[in-house]
Amino acid sequence: MEPQVNNMEEIEYLTSIYKNGGWPAVASFLQDSQKEREKELLNIAVTGQSGAGKSTFINAIRGITDNDPSAAEVDVKETTMKPTPYCSDRFPNVTFWDLPGIGTTKFSASTYLHKICYQSYDFFIIVSFSRFSESDASLACEIKKLDKKFIFIRSKIDQDIVSYKRKMKTEEEAMEAVRSDCKNNLEKLGIAASQVFLISFWDIQRYEFTKMLEAIEKLLPVVKHEHFLLSLATRSKQVIDAKTKILKKRIVKIATLSCLFCGIPLPLASALCNLEVLTTEAKFYYRQYGLDDASLKALSVQSGKCVDELQCEITHKYLNEQGKLNILERLEEANGEASFIAYGILSFFSYFASIPAGVLSFKIVMAMLERLLDDLAADSWCVLKKAMGTEMQ
Ligand SMILES: Nc1nc2c(ncn2[C@@H]2O[C@H](COP(=O)(O)OP(=O)(O)OP(=O)(O)O)[C@@H](O)[C@H]2O)c(=O)[nH]1
Ligand SMILES: [Mg+2]
Structure with a gap:
């Protein structure tokens, strides 16, 4: 349309x-x-467990491959050790912050958020993969307590679909199973499941990427939301x-x-x-x-x-x-x-x-x-x- x-x-x-x-x-x-x-700047914090795909997400959203010279480093081993800014090539007012994985730090979620100076970010994207973990839960709870906005991305949905296909199940069945795992766990914490989006960073435009964009629109003031969209590949x-x-x-x-x-x-x-x-x-x-x-x-x-x-x-x-x-x-x-x-x-x-x-x-x-x-x-x-x-x- x-x-x-x-x-x-x-x-x-x-x-x-x-x-x-x-x-x-x-x-x-x-x-x-x-x-x-x-003057309006937008700082987006990308957080979650180590290996969840935070750096891969930032590269995908900037429209570059993981081996581009300006890409965030992606690896199977623990990689991102300190908050690293990636400014959008299309719209310099927008910065994606690649944060160290939470699961591997010795800090509690609360200390982690204070150490990364949570106040400086407009909103958080919590990236989670595989089964819903305790660190995902405590991070979401702490961010909520600090009254910051966030959405949840369940990454690597492509892998879940492949696993389900091995069991003769459909893509929809795989998505439904993952969604209900996230939903049950988040609702226990009093967080709406409508804030969870199932995405593959290897195929960013598929699955629930569009739904995620719609949710971000509701989180941000108009000008910042426009900046966000103009920063995307x-x-x-x-x-x-x-x-x-x-x-x-x-x-x-x-x-x-x-x-x-x-x-x-x-x-x-x-x-x-x-x-x-x-x-x-x-x-x-x-x-x-x-x-x-x-x-x-x-x-x-x-x-x-x-x-x-x-x-x-x-x-x-x-x-x-x-x-x-x-x-x-x-x-x-x-x-x-x-x-x-x-x-x-x-x-x-x-x-x-x-x-x-x-x-x-x-x-x-x-x-x-x-x-x-x-x-x-x-x-x-x-x-x-x-x-x-x-x-x-
Ligand atoms: N199949 C699949 N693999 C992914 C996806 N996203 C990331 N990966 C892979 O997962 C591994 C970890 O990705 P990273 O982006 O380095 O993870 P990270 O969250 O930045 O990890 P740390 O920097 O250690 O905190 C890499 O091998 C990626 O290629 C995805 O959506 N699907
Ligand atoms: Mg990383």
């Missing part, structure tokens, strides 16, 4: 600012709100759609910014003089959708498909060979479509009748960015299907 975004509220809000303070007020509001957003249709929804919310601000400081009386020139703003934005979208060179390379390593094969799936060419937005072509297309935009922006712009050039360029830039997002989202999905093969259909 297409993500629906209503930008009317944003437009109305900017209108009220304009009415009170004119363009300077709009400009300073946009700059301040951008700065506020940039695009490895599922749900992530692509969620990103499109967030990025569409930025369009009004970017279009306003791109037209704001241009006093040039020709609409086309007005948009052109902001080529830098628009190119930077377009490059950000490429990275977000995993269509930039580094992301394609990482996906190629993960999938075994060569980069050229993946690149062939990108049918929309928005950036030219110099890495600049192909603005003339795009504006021509967008201009044709601008009149069909259903945002009701015409009423908003009746306030700016004295600057028709700015009005027109705003409408064109909005249409162009919207089209660009839809096209890149479609390309991103085609690339992912090509990389992952039939399992992504």
Whole structure:
């Protein structure tokens, strides 16, 4: 389903600012709100027993393989000895903290949480594997006592499914058995079983990964949740759609910014003089959708498909060979479509009748960015299907 975004509220809000303070007020509001957003940091603690797959999870969610030079170290023996930060390559405000395994420390869950400075994290992801253990239980209890938010991931569900298949049982039966083990144990501690998600870090987009994303949405304030989604590698249709929804919310601000400081009386020139703003934005979208060179390379390593094969799936060419937005072509297309935009922006712009050039360029830039997002989202999905093969259909 297409993500629906209503930008009317944003437009109305900017209108009220304009009415009170004119363009300077709009400009300073946009700059301040951008700065506020940039200040919002999200720190996610990944904890649980040694060997549960914490480091593997961080690599999977960043879209890199375990042998990537920037990967968290993964091994069958005890590996992570001190809290180690992994900043998202897509969105630097988000940091995943790889914490040492709890089961092997000599500390109680409470001492462990104080030693890792539990206050510095926005929420905890407790990773558990195999049978539900005492250390899983005490960790969950202590985190709850400290009034911190958390979810539970039961990892390596692929292994349970294989074991059940050996007993002629189905995937659903394996999932049900694991779920009920976690549920019984958590309910004894007064923790809702709806906070448990069965996932394989070797195949991150399958099983209950999407359900986990929905749960995280409920735990975080809106801006932090948006940061979280923008930090993820695009490895599922749900992530692509969620990103499109967030990025569409930025369009009004970017279009306003791109037209704001241009006093040039020709609409086309007005948009052109902001080529830098628009190119930077377009490059950000490429990275977000995993269509930039580094992301394609990482996906190629993960999938075994060569980069050229993946690149062939990108049918929309928005950036030219110099890495600049192909603005003339795009504006021509967008201009044709601008009149069909259903945002009701015409009423908003009746306030700016004295600057028709700015009005027109705003409408064109909005249409162009919207089209660009839809096209890149479609390309991103085609690339992912090509990389992952039939399992992504
Ligand atoms: N089959 C399967 N194996 C996994 C999964 N996640 C991790 N593993 C394997 O489990 C082993 C331990 O993974 P790590 O990510 O190093 O575990 P950890 O929790 O970081 O361990 P410590 O750093 O010692 O605390 C590695 O051999 C991983 O390849 C999974 O979802 N499925
Ligand atoms: Mg580790």
